[in-house]
Amino acid sequence: MIPFYSINQLTSEEKSLLKNSRVLIIGAGGLGSPVAYYLTAAGIGNLGIVDSDVVDLSNLQRQILHRTSSLGVPKVESAVKRLKKINPDVKIETFNTRLSRDNVMEIIQGFDIVVDAVDNFSARYLSNDACVIQNKPLIEAGVLRFDGQVMTILPGKGPCYRCIFPSPPPANAVPTCQETGILGAVAGVIGVVQATEVIKLILNKGNPLVGKLLIFNGLNMEFITVKASRNPDCPVCGDKPFC
Amino acid sequence: MVNLTSEQTERYSRNIIMREIGGKGQKKLLSSHVLIIPGIYGELFASSLYLAAAGIGKITVIGNESLISYLENFKNEVEDLNPDVKFNVLPETHLPNLQSKIDVVITTLPSKHEYILNNNFIRGVPIVLGSVSDGKGIMTVVSDRKRLQTYISNHTINNLFPTTAGFLGILQVVETVKIILGHKHLDEPERLEFDLLSMEFKTTRRDET
Incomplete structure (x- = not known):
């Protein structure tokens, strides 16, 4: 057997914490692929995956969870097939649906992170x-x-997305990966950072990116951290939220 | 170089659409050969999948007998992800007989660096070198393989965090792609140092070293 040093070096308490946690991944694409891979490999016991898409040829340039033999297959199905090979014991709940106002609250309810x-x-x-x-x-x-960029949102403890970006940009103002491109490995780097943050939270280890936006520039091979604070007037997490 | 097929144009569309890659760059990736000399193994899975996704035409992994048999299924995975890619796992003894020219070597300590130091056909090939321990790591690109010694001596892999090797392995792919495309990349003593637990990063440039 190949010595996977990292997994073998977790204490049994740490392995237990990971096994008992429930993590939801919204999206089984360029970011979702490395996140799902690494969380499964680390021993997360319960995963949820949301994606309404099917596997497309242009996905395979970065979505390492999928294969040429799974073209046309729903991404959540393709994801389960791959992840079970890494850990046959992982429990995966799939949501072959688009996230919407009508389902988001119910979907996230059963998960810790x-x-x-x-x-x-x-x-x-x-x-x-x-x-x-x-x-x-x-x-x-x-x-x-x-x-790429990553931040960890701990509601009430640090800024949420709206503290920094109060409302969505106008339609077509920000280009998509389809229009402007993305290097697969860059999505991989960012996805692994996301998985790392999840594991750090579960094991209560290290410093999570709370109140910090980590920005990666792959051409310069540089990571910079920009600090951000909670906005007391934030419409969602502020002192007087809309709802 | 052969023209891209329409399937390849679709598969690699997210690469081709970027001016840093384009159709020309994609053809360069497809005709390149990357050699992986693994160290802790965790990094090799991440590297291989992302190299294959990018369209690196030939990936060779050097290993011992148990690694070779373990990777038999993985070879199918890689080639199913991308049938344009040839993924081969070879025993250490085959190294001197490798037919095709190598464009980049990816290696992570504690790999068998002797292969690099003792094999003349790797002379002049850029080496994307990595080293990890707990949540920390270092990545650099070495062109003069004698410089490897500096990194080899002080190496340990205590308490490796679950994502450290994968993080390094994928960063190594980013540098490898830049090298093959002819873009500016890290050049030893320039290096990236990271710590995933404290989320601290430092990229050291030539004028700062």
Whole structure:
């Protein structure tokens, strides 16, 4: 057997904490793939995966969870197949649906931590708002071209997405990966950071990116951290929220 | 170089659309050969999948007998992810007989660096070198393989955090792609140092070293 040093070096208490945790990954694409892989490999016992898409040829340039033999298959199904090979004991609940106002609250309810691995702003704001309302940690990230960014949202303890970006940009103001491109490995780097944040929260180890936006520039191979604070007037997590 | 097929144009569309890659760059990736000399093994899975996703035409992994048999299924996974890619696992003894020219070597300590130091056909090939311990790591690109010694001596892998090796392995792919495309990349003593637990990062540039 190959010595997977890292997994063998977790204490039995740490392995137990990971096994008993429930993590939801919204999106099984460029970010969701490495997140799902690494959380499964680390021994997370319960995963939820949300994605309404099917596997497409252009996905395979970065979505390492999928295969040429799974073209046309729902991404959540393809994801389960791959993840069970890494850990046959992992329990995976799949949601072959698009996240919406009607389902987000119910979907996230059964999980301890949520990972935002989406590629559109409406889902981003939906998951942010729902996680703040339900007081669940959310690991938020985005990638484009050779760059990416990650932050960890602990509702009430640090800024939420809206503290920094109060409302979604106008339609078509921000380009998508389809229009501008993304290097697969850059999505991989950011996804692994997201998985790392999840594991750190569960094991209560290290310093999570709370109140910090980590920005990666792949062409310069640089990571910088920008500090951000909670906005007391934030419409969702502020002192007087909308709801 | 052969033209991209329409399937390849679709598969690699997110690469091709970027001016740093384009159709020309994609063809370079498809005709390149990356050699992986693994160290802790965790990094090799991440590297291989992302190299294959990018369209690196040939990936060779050097290992011992147990690694070779373990990777038999993994080879199918990699080639199912991308049938344009040839993924081969070879025993250590085959190294001197490798037919095709190597464009980049990826290695992570405690790999068998002797292969690099003692094999002349790797002379002049850029080496994307990594080293990890707990949540920390270092990555650099070495062109003069004698410089490896500096990194080899002080190496330990205590308390490796579950994502450290994968993080390094994927960063190594980013540098490898930049090298193959002819873009500016880290050049030893320039290096990236990271700590995933404290989320501290430092990229050291030539004028600062």
